[in-house]
Amino acid sequence: MSNNYCIATYRCHDDAADFHKKAQGIAVGLTVGSWTELPEARKAEMEKHLGRVISVTVHEPEGFAPGERYADLQIAYPDVNFSRDIPALLVTVFGKLSMDGRIKLLDLDFSSDFASAFSGPKFGIQGVRSLLGVQERPLLMSIFKSVIGHDLTNLREQFYLQALGGVDLIKDDEILFENPLTPLEQRVEACMGAAKQAEAETGQKLLYAVNLTGPTSQLAANAKRAIAAGANAILFNTLAYGYDALHELSSNSDISVPIAAHPALAGALYPSPHYGIAAPLLLGKLMRLAGADLVLFPSPYGSVVMPKEENLAVQAALIDPALPVRSSFPVPSAGIHPGLTPLILRDFGHDVVVNAGGGIHGHPQGTAAGGLAFRQAIAAALSSTSLPDAAAQQGNEALKIAIDTWGYKE
Amino acid sequence: MSNNYCIATYRCHDDAADFHKKAQGIAVGLTVGSWTELPEARKAEMEKHLGRVISVTVHEPEGFAPGERYADLQIAYPDVNFSRDIPALLVTVFGKLSMDGRIKLLDLDFSSDFASAFSGPKFGIQGVRSLLGVQERPLLMSIFKSVIGHDLTNLREQFYLQALGGVDLIKDDEILFENPLTPLEQRVEACMGAAKQAEAETGQKLLYAVNLTGPTSQLAANAKRAIAAGANAILFNTLAYGYDALHELSSNSDISVPIAAHPALAGALYPSPHYGIAAPLLLGKLMRLAGADLVLFPSPYGSVVMPKEENLAVQAALIDPALPVRSSFPVPSAGIHPGLTPLILRDFGHDVVVNAGGGIHGHPQGTAAGGLAFRQAIAAALSSTSLPDAAAQQGNEALKIAIDTWGYKE
Incomplete structure (x- = not known):
């Protein structure tokens, strides 16, 4: 430097x-x-x-x-x-x-x-952990199954089932915009209500990253409305608005919740060997400098393909101690099911958010069991128990069914 | 539609x-x-x-x-x-x-x-022509030779010489940001002073597109400051801020000057055959919908290469009558000297801005002669006079020297 x-x-x-x-x-x-x-x-x-x-x-x-x-x-x-x-x-x-x-x-x-002109993520890895009260283990994030055309009752039910499964973060779909069925503040109220209800049963805190959308000049006001309604995190399609919009949100003292940067549109910029901006800069360094507390990027496991060394380089940029701002939580996304958990932890370490959609909702016993299977897989990986051994243990039926369904890698 | x-x-x-x-x-x-x-x-x-x-x-x-x-x-x-x-x-x-x-x-x-949610360019081709009082001929735009490290006196002098040559528009360099040597309002005052001085000699109006920069939330305020200081046009690096930022500027009723969209960063998005966003959409349709009155894009003549059919497709998108908003002025840029003028007019028609930097400042007789040579070339092309014939006419020495220097194509 x-x-x-x-x-x-x-x-x-x-x-x-x-x-x-x-x-x-x-x-x-x-x-x-x-x-x-x-x-x-x-x-x-x-x-x-x-x-x-x-x-x-x-x-x-x-x-x-x-x-x-x-x-x-x-x-x-x-x-x-x-x-x-x-x-x-x-x-x-x-x-x-x-x-x-x-x-x-x-x-x-x-x-x-x-x-020095950038304060970076307001929370970062440690800050997000502190909010959730989870210091050691990798976090678990889930995504709604489908959101467009669904009403508040449906969204609340989806949210509740995800929360029951023990996820730490739930994110909106990035294509859910302001709409009459699930308007921003009512959506936040409904989902945070479901979060409280689930917390009463599970004892677990949860962050809900609501999708921040609308005209550029209204982003901060919309974020504040969402927070006033109870939102405790934000999802932001950074590349659709520019890094400076993220920087302004993250450095706004009234927006005191973690921001998760979604990589929407990134594929227009990073995959060509000849043109564009490399992923570790686009989704790593610049997102972090601009203040993203969590950054989603394509995982090496799914159909949305990015070569593994590139995934790891994105992660490296998000946590590189050479940059004098907090680290951003890496969230490799797409194609993830419980049987991949040990691999994810081996690839990315413990400071990672395991993020799943189909791998949670597609569980044969339903969404809550899907989350549970991931939590059991994470516990197994942390205690160096093989997934088949863990799946055979009493109480780990959700994991057993998950690996019967999707297999596993270790 | x-x-x-x-x-x-x-x-x-x-x-x-x-x-x-x-x-x-x-x-x-x-x-x-x-x-x-x-x-x-x-x-x-x-x-x-x-x-x-x-x-x-x-x-x-x-x-x-x-x-x-x-x-x-x-x-x-x-x-x-x-x-x-x-x-x-x-x-x-x-x-x-x-x-x-x-x-x-x-x-x-x-x-x-x-x-229908977009009002498009506030001025468009006809509006820009009306501001300048030039209804028929292609317009001529010039670019400062170099700006970084130069003070107000130097910039004013560069501006004055460009204006003397009869250009219709002068644009800032897109890499000129807020800086102590030539801060926004003082730069506008100095350059518009030079514009008035030149107008007293040439009788010609001129638009100065000052580079609008800074934090996203300050763009509108900076534009208004520039306008209050006398700016009569704006240059905007749209892709660095997102199309919505341009849309908000163009639909702001207090920002009543033409906006020229610069294509900075576009090459990260359009050139790959496999990835990204095609140039006619990126620099054509979306810039116009978002409200750009003028759009710069790579010309087919220079070193910044875009295949000619792609240049023409960008232009087509900027003027396509199917889109229910005003047309944007096409500004093919880079590699342009006076000898290319007939070719530019044949390729793009008369509703085009001929935009030059080196082709003006590099004229052996200097910047003012460079502008003059272009105006003479435009007049020749409009009267279907060949460039060599026009160059041989009395009073057209600037054009003669230009085609002796750079050659010509017809």
Whole structure:
């Protein structure tokens, strides 16, 4: 972390380019505009605005086939050139450049000065744990089965069954917007009522991440309405509104609940090897800097595929101690059933949110048993009991049926 | 345009998928969640929420090579499922789906009901022409040569020389943020002062699109400050803030100046054949719906390459009479010098903004002569005079030198 330069790393595919020249062109073109033609006296004044090439690493295997040659370029951009916000940084380092051939933004190393303008997640991993009173084990999140076209009674019932199963967090579907059947405040009241009812039976606290939607200028007001109605967490489609909208929500002192960032639209940006923004930056570092307490991202287990090393790199960015803000809770999502729990914990450690939809609602004994099966699987993994052994134990019928249904991996 | 369904068109690459099944999965999965398992009585209630497959067009050449097989899928999404804002529509049609394999969002056909929530550009092509008092000819826009590290005196001088050359619009560099050397209001005052001075000599009106930056919640206030200081246009890095931020600015009755949308970051989204959002939707239809009066996009002439049919499709989306809002002025940008003017007019017609940076400042006789050369080239093209003939005419020395320097195409 430099004091006053933000460093961008790009991967640039080109069969013939002079990558060193290209890097120089970027460093000058995206900062002072031109350099060699400046009078010497002017250069002295302008030097503090000039970008610097940090490194150029060319990957050029002998006899490479077309499309195989690329270089990773690292360029340092002086903080003095841009304001302390993510739109300014992204426009500086990848605004025009994103349109200049096969180039992908791999990483950003924020300067300490730039990073100091961000307070990051208000809660982070420890804060979310404290709210729930769960210090050790991985958390369990569930997703409504279906929400569109359902009324408050139905949603409340779905919520109650999920809560009974012992989940720690329940999130709205990201495609549930303001609608006459389940308007924001009534939805919060109905679901938090169900949460209280379940808590009376289970003794367990629960966070409900209600989907924050609407016009950009109304997001903070909507969040406050939801909180006033009892919401104790927020789900936010960050990429649809921009990182700065998340940053403003997370740094708003009146919005004192954890924010879960949903990765909606991320697939338009990260999967191409040639274009876009790499997932560890897009869903990791930038979400965290902008203040997401929890970040959902594609798991390596489901149909929504992201290579495993990329999943782990997203997680690494969410918890990297080098970034001077709280860690964000990693929430690898999609394709998860109870039999994958030991694998998830081995891949991601204990500071992870196990997040399931079909793997909870699809349990043959129903939604509550689905949650229970996950909690039993988590307990087994933490006590290093194999899933078949745990499933054979008295009281763990839910887990047994789950692994009979979906199998397991250890 | 359907009354109450928004239709998304996707291109989906897969060597083996059952595309019809995939389309059905999308139509159900992104709306009601599940269908076949619903009781009949419930189906009647849910039908209005159910997505519909409109078409599946499989491209499968005989003996196709891996990667060549794809299908275009059209899915209709009921308006009743989402609120009347672009984030809600994008999250619905491409939120989770963007992460589901090789799939690109090609187009959106807004329902008449959805579109009716948008007033579109406040000025549009005719409104911008009226402000400038230029009804017939293509407009000419210029860009500062370099801005970072320059003070007000320098910027004013650059502005004055551009204005003297007869340009209609001058835009800030998109990487000029709030900074101590040229703060927003002082920059506007200095540049508009230069505009008045030049107008006294040329008799020509001019719009200055000042870069609107800063925290999302301050954008409207910053725009009003700029306008109060004399700004008569705004430049906005739309994709860094989201389309809804543009929509809120364009529909704010206190922001009564044209807004030019910059395509910064667009290259992270449109160039891949497999992922992202196609340029005519990203930079065309959505920018226009959100209210951009002018839209910059890569020209087919420069180093920032976009295939020509894609450039023309962006333009077509900006002026398509099927969308019930004003047209946006197309501003193909990059790599433009005076010798390309006849070609630009042939490609884009007369309702185009000819936009140049190096092609103005790089003129051997200087910036003012650069603007003049463009105006002479535009006049020649409108009177069907060949550039060499026009360059040979008395008074057209600026054009002659320009085509001697950069050549020409006709």
